[in-house]
Amino acid sequence: xxxxERLAEIIATKxxxxxxxxxxxxxxxxxxxxxxxxxxxxxxxxEDVTPLSQNAQTETNETQExxxxx
Amino acid sequence: MRLxxxxxxxxxxxxxxxxxxxxxxxxITMVFGExxxxxxxxxxxxxxxLTDNKGSIEDKSETEPKYLKSIGxxxxxITLNTSDGxxxxxxxxxxxxxxxxxxxxxxxxxxxxxxxxxxxxxxxxSDRYKELKDFIDVAEIFKCEEELRKAKRTAExxxxxxxxxxxxxxxxxxxxxxxxxxxxxxxxxxxxxxxxIDISDLTLEVQKYxxxxxxxxxxxxxxxxxxxxxxxxxxxxxxxxSKDIDLEAAKIQNEAGDVGLxxxxxxxxxxxxxxxxxxxxxxxxxxxxxxxxLESLSNRISTMSVLxxxxxAHARSKINFDQNKAILDREIIALNILLIAYKNLINExxxxxxxxxxxxxxxxDDAETNISIFVTNKNHIDDLNVxxxxxxxxxxxxxxxxxxxVSQFNSISRNKINAEKLQSLGRSLSDTLDIVETSRKEFxxxxxxxxxxxxxxxxxxxxxxxxxxxxxxxxxxxxxSSLVLGGSFHTETQIxxxxxxxxxxxxTLGVCIFVALAKKYGDENTILVLDDVMMSVDENHLDRFxxxxxxxxxxxxxxxxxxxxxxWRDRYRNNRAPGGRVHFLELRNWTIENGIKVYNGKxxxxxxxxxxxxxxxxxxxxxxxxxxxxxxxxLDYLTLKFQCKLARKPKNDYTLSELxxxxxxxxxxxxxxxxLSKDASGLYTDVNKTEVLQPIIDKLKGLNAVRNQxxxxxxxxxxxxxxxxxxEFGSTVIELADLLICxxxxxxxxxxxxxxxxxxxSGAVRxxxxxxx
Numbered sequence: 001x002x003x004x005e006r007l008a009e010i011i012a013t014k015x016x017x018x019x020x021x022x023x024x025x026x027x028x029x030x031x032x033x034x035x036x037x038x039x040x041x042x043x044x045x046x047e048d049v050t051p052l053s054q055n056a057q058t059e060t061n062e063t064q065e066x067x068x069x070x
Numbered sequence: 071m072r073l074x075x076x077x078x079x080x081x082x083x084x085x086x087x088x089x090x091x092x093x094x095x096x097x098i099t100m101v102f103g104e105x106x107x108x109x110x111x112x113x114x115x116x117x118x119x120l121t122d123n124k125g126s127i128e129d130k131s132e133t134e135p136k137y138l139k140s141i142g143x144x145x146x147x148i149t150l151n152t153s154d155g156x157x158x159x160x161x162x163x164x165x166x167x168x169x170x171x172x173x174x175x176x177x178x179x180x181x182x183x184x185x186x187x188x189x190x191x192x193x194x195x196s197d198r199y200k201e202l203k204d205f206i207d208v209a210e211i212f213k214c215e216e217e218l219r220k221a222k223r224t225a226e227x228x229x230x231x232x233x234x235x236x237x238x239x240x241x242x243x244x245x246x247x248x249x250x251x252x253x254x255x256x257x258x259x260x261x262x263x264x265x266x267i268d269i270s271d272l273t274l275e276v277q278k279y280x281x282x283x284x285x286x287x288x289x290x291x292x293x294x295x296x297x298x299x300x301x302x303x304x305x306x307x308x309x310x311x312s313k314d315i316d317l318e319a320a321k322i323q324n325e326a327g328d329v330g331l332x333x334x335x336x337x338x339x340x341x342x343x344x345x346x347x348x349x350x351x352x353x354x355x356x357x358x359x360x361x362x363x364l365e366s367l368s369n370r371i372s373t374m375s376v377l378x379x380x381x382x383a384h385a386r387s388k389i390n391f392d393q394n395k396a397i398l399d400r401e402i403i404a405l406n407i408l409l410i411a412y413k414n415l416i417n418e419x420x421x422x423x424x425x426x427x428x429x430x431x432x433x434x435d436d437a438e439t440n441i442s443i444f445v446t447n448k449n450h451i452d453d454l455n456v457x458x459x460x461x462x463x464x465x466x467x468x469x470x471x472x473x474x475x476v477s478q479f480n481s482i483s484r485n486k487i488n489a490e491k492l493q494s495l496g497r498s499l500s501d502t503l504d505i506v507e508t509s510r511k512e513f514x515x516x517x518x519x520x521x522x523x524x525x526x527x528x529x530x531x532x533x534x535x536x537x538x539x540x541x542x543x544x545x546x547x548x549x550x551s552s553l554v555l556g557g558s559f560h561t562e563t564q565i566x567x568x569x570x571x572x573x574x575x576x577x578t579l580g581v582c583i584f585v586a587l588a589k590k591y592g593d594e595n596t597i598l599v600l601d602d603v604m605m606s607v608d609e610n611h612l613d614r615f616x617x618x619x620x621x622x623x624x625x626x627x628x629x630x631x632x633x634x635x636x637x638w639r640d641r642y643r644n645n646r647a648p649g650g651r652v653h654f655l656e657l658r659n660w661t662i663e664n665g666i667k668v669y670n671g672k673x674x675x676x677x678x679x680x681x682x683x684x685x686x687x688x689x690x691x692x693x694x695x696x697x698x699x700x701x702x703x704x705l706d707y708l709t710l711k712f713q714c715k716l717a718r719k720p721k722n723d724y725t726l727s728e729l730x731x732x733x734x735x736x737x738x739x740x741x742x743x744x745x746l747s748k749d750a751s752g753l754y755t756d757v758n759k760t761e762v763l764q765p766i767i768d769k770l771k772g773l774n775a776v777r778n779q780x781x782x783x784x785x786x787x788x789x790x791x792x793x794x795x796x797x798e799f800g801s802t803v804i805e806l807a808d809l810l811i812c813x814x815x816x817x818x819x820x821x822x823x824x825x826x827x828x829x830x831x832s833g834a835v836r837x838x839x840x841x842x843x
Contacts (some may be wrong), residue, residue: 003513003591004210011211011509020502031131035210039221042214046498 020049042044071177071595071627073099076115078666080143081161083111086665089626093653094153097623100671101632104656108666109632113181113601114138114147118168118631119159120179120597123204131762135165141662152177154595167431168531177627179597180588187580191568195552199545202553205587206517208510212551215506228289229492236485239478246475261479269472276469279462282415284438286455289408289444294442295399303394310391313384320380324373326380329381332374339367404407406437409444416454423457425450511545518543518553518588524586525579528622532614538571541579555579574607578615595627604635612637613820616647620815620831640815642673643756644703645807648831649673650816673816674700675807682800690796694781698726701770701777704806707818711828712737712842726774730767737842738764742807743819744827744836754814754833766806774798810837 001009008029015021021028028045031037037045073092078084092099103109106142114125124135138161139146146161158171170176182683190201203209240257247257254260321329340347342364351358371378413433420427433440444451494786519542526541533539537560546552557567557579567579576603582604588598604615616638623629633639641647642654654671672680678696706729709716714732716724733741741763746754776799777786810818812830819828819837828837 003207003517007208007211007510007513010513011565012817014505014509015502018501018505020498032212033371035213037214037217039217039224042218042221042499043225043495046502047495049498057146 002033004033004035005029020046072153073597073628074153076112076150077151078111078115079147080140080147081111081115081118081146081148082138083108083660084115084665085140085143085311085662088666088668090655090668092628096651097626098619098629098631098651099653099655100639100642101630101655101657102634102636102671103632104634107657107660107764109602109634109657111269111666112815113599113630113632116150116179116599117181118161118596119148119150119170120176121181123181124165124168126185126601133767136163138165138168140665141494150177178592178596179599180584180592180596182581182584182588182603183601184603184605186584187577187603189578189581190580191555195546195554195613198551198555199553201549202583202587203551203592205584206514207591208460208513211510213504215503215510216505218499218506222496222503225499229489232485232489232492236482236489239482239485241681243475243478243482246471258479258482261475264472264475265479267472271471272465272469272472273348276462276465277830279458279465282458283406283462285412285415286451286458289405289412292401292405292408293441293444296398296405299394299398299401303398306391306394310384310387313380313387317384320377324377329377332371332378332381335367335371335374337370339364342367402437402441405444406440409433409440413583418450419457423450423454427455441578443593492495514551514720515545520544521583521586521590524589525582528582528586528618529579531618532582532611533575534614538567539573541567541582543583574605574611577603577605578607578611581615585618589622589625592626594625598604598626598629600631602632602634604633604638609637612641613647616641617831620648620651637753639671643671644674644700645811645817646703646707648812648815648817650812650814651831674703675804675811678800678807682797682804688793690780690793692781693781693800694776694796696781696793697800698774698777698781700807701725701774701803702729704803704810704818705732707810708741711731711820711837714842726777730771730774734769734842737839740839740843741767742838745809745813745840746834746836761809763806763809766802766809769802770799770806773802810835 011032012021012025016023016025028037031041056065072094074094075091077087077089079087083166101109101112106177110126114127117123117125118138122136127135127138134456144164146164148159148161150157154177157176161168161170162169186201193201193803243261244257247253247260250260252709254263338353341352342360345360348360349357351363359508394780410433413430416426416804417430420430425445429443429451432443522542522544525543526539530539538558540556540558540563542556544554544556546554555567556564557571559565559567559570562570567576571579581600586600588596592598600619604612607615619629619631638733639654639656642649642652645712652674656669656671657666658669659667674696678693678700681696705726706724708714709729709732712733714734714737716732743763744757745759745761746757750754773795776791776795779785780791780796812819812832812835814832814834815830817831819830819835821831822840823829824836824840826838826840828840829835
């Protein structure tokens with residue numbers, strides 16, 4: 001495993017933790033380690049993604065709104 | 071994997087085919103050659119074959135890769151034969167691409183040229199990383215990171231554009247709302263209401279008024295056309311009347327003539343002219359002569375020319391009249407059709423505009439009459455059209471306004487959704503970029519940290535006790551790829567080594583960094599090439615560097631060293647370095663005609679043994695001279711090791727006699743060597759020979775004059791020295807050398823770590839004592 005592949009694996013793990021990529025991400029890792037992700041690919045990959053941090057923030061806001069209503 | 075040989079054909083300085091054979095039992099090959107003898111050709115060949123780089127030619131600006139081929143050659147070929155098979159590269163044409171066979175799977179090559187050390191040390195931090203990026207290769211990830219950065223930038227730019235469009239739409243709506251007198255709570259409410267209105271009736275109305283306007287304009291246009299045609303027709307009519315009068319007058323002037331006869335005569339003349347042979351009249355069947363009858367016909371026709379001219383003019387006028395009549399008829403019909411259709415369209419307006427009643431009710435079947443009615447009522451219809459035009463304008467404006475409001479309102483709604491999507495995408499891109507960038511930096515930092523430890527270890531072994539070291543490599547904070555070097559110097563810590571280290575210390579630092587990188591990112595099959603990296607270091611540092619190279623050689627498949635630094639070569643040649651583990655090659659006498667010439671370098675002891683044993687070509691002077699140099703070398707080593715007291719001399723240029731008499735008696739009594747053999751685990755532990763050195767040294771004391779008399783000077787006394795004495799001097803020096811020089815590593819014992827003896831690199835030879843008593 002070369003450095004690009006090792007780093008791709010690290011990045012994929014972190015992106016998965018943040019909900020930015022799906023679980024089955026072999027294709028993503030291959031493209032990333034091979035230098036084959038163009039700007040349009042990144043946009044396509046992330047256009048329908050809502051990071052877990054955003055979800056959590058949204059839920060917090062909703063809870064706060066509910067509390068305030070009560 | 072072991073290297074067998076490297077064959078070059080027409081590659082750079084190899085103008086003639088050459089094969090360099092490697093010794094598979096020796097992990098290091100040293101190629102010594104003065105500048106311009108082909109060292110870089112050999113290292114460039116390996117670089118071109120085993121990497122994507124083109125070697126030293128890339129270090130210089132404005133170089134052309136086609137000169138990878140020898141001058142005048144069309145194809146260069148590099149072949150590396152190894153225990154794992156052959157690897158071949160062909161270079162043709164402009165040499166932009168190098169064709170390799172196999173295309174992939176070449177052995178890994180890590181190479182270091184002096185230029186790289188200079189760049190690493192002297193470059194700015196941002197450029198310094200470039201020198202290492204071939205080792206810590208995350209270039210593919212970095213490429214994707216740059217694309218990700220671009221994606222983030224364009225997403226932000228797209229979002230800004232959409233926000234501007236929304237703002238413009240809001241402004242447009244607000245302006246229109248104010249112009250309309252602010253009819254609802256807000257312009258957005260108003261726009262929403264406008265968007266909900268059913269505009270199908272309004273659209274139909276606009277279409278109706280537009281159609282009426284268009285039809286009326288068609289009628290006016292057609293009427294203009296009709297008038298023009300009618301004018302032309304009238305002119306044709308007048309012309310025909312005039313031609314009638316002219317024809318009647320011509321007939322009166324030519325009483326005998328008649329138009330019918332004229333036509334008949336012309337036809338007869340035409341017929342006879344076109345007959346090749348004719349001698350009978352086609353009408354009366356009487357005999358006739360062609361020429362006579364044609365002359366008669368021409369005369370009669372000529373007399374009727376005025377009538378003929380009038381007749382022709384009348385005929386043309388009649389045709390023109392007929393044509394214009396037909397055009398006029400068509401115009402009348404077309405205009406009439408438009409009028410009838412228009413009458414039906416404006417029928418609904420008769421109540422509102424009763425003046426058009428005559429036009430509507432009187433229009434009948436006769437087209438010309440209808441045109442007259444139109445002309446009569448045109449003013450009334452014009453009045454009606456003022457109203458129609460006004461309505462059309464008003465309704466169109468109403469429709470446009472509604473369309474504008476709806477389109478702007480829809481644009482705002484649509485773009486708000488797009489903006490939300492882009493904001494979300496922007497956040498995801500930003501989060502992802504943070505992760506990718508941070509991970510890359512952390513990865514490189516970790517790699518650099520691990521390399522730093524190794525660099526510091528290697529550097530400390532080169533510079534023990536010099537109060538320099540603690541070498542650290544790290545990325546510059548807040549920069550994408552800027553490499554910073556850190557170290558200590560006496561009391562100063564965490565300094566840039568460039569600030570305080572000497573040039574030679576920086577050189578060795580550069581070498582340590584590259585060796586550490588090659589070690590980390592290579593494997594046991596990696597070929598390490600050091601191309602002329604060592605310039606000028608002192609004796610102690612050179613010895614330590616050689617030791618370092620030998621101890622690190624176990625981590626690589628093969629190490630190829632090229633140098634033009636003669637002291638390095640001489641350390642091996644004189645057994646001051648482990649020459650037994652180095653395949654020693656020398657390059658000499660390069661010429662464009664003969665190309666690179668490789669010679670197997672000989673150690674001085676091998677040379678002496680050959681001289682002594684070669685009875686066919688016995689050469690007493692060479693034996694005495696070579697033995698003398700060998701003996702001086704050994705004695706220099708021994709007197710230094712035991713710190714013998716010699717008479718102080720400005721340049722330490724001691725004679726053989728001074729050196730051999732420099733041992734104190736107390737030392738000579740205990741000076742001995744042990745030769746050991748390997749045990750079952752491969753370590754030298756069993757002493758199989760012990761030899762005291764005093765007898766040999768004493769013997770050599772008696773023979774050392776041979777060197778001066780035979781091997782150093784021309785003098786009369788030398789002629790009295792027998793061949794046997796010369797041979798005995800040579801053989802005794804060999805005997806001493808064989809006792810002291812390690813048969814395995816090929817160097818003199820220099821390692822004093824045991825505390826009680828000096829040991830050779832392999833451990834096969836021990837020299838006692840450790841210090842002079």
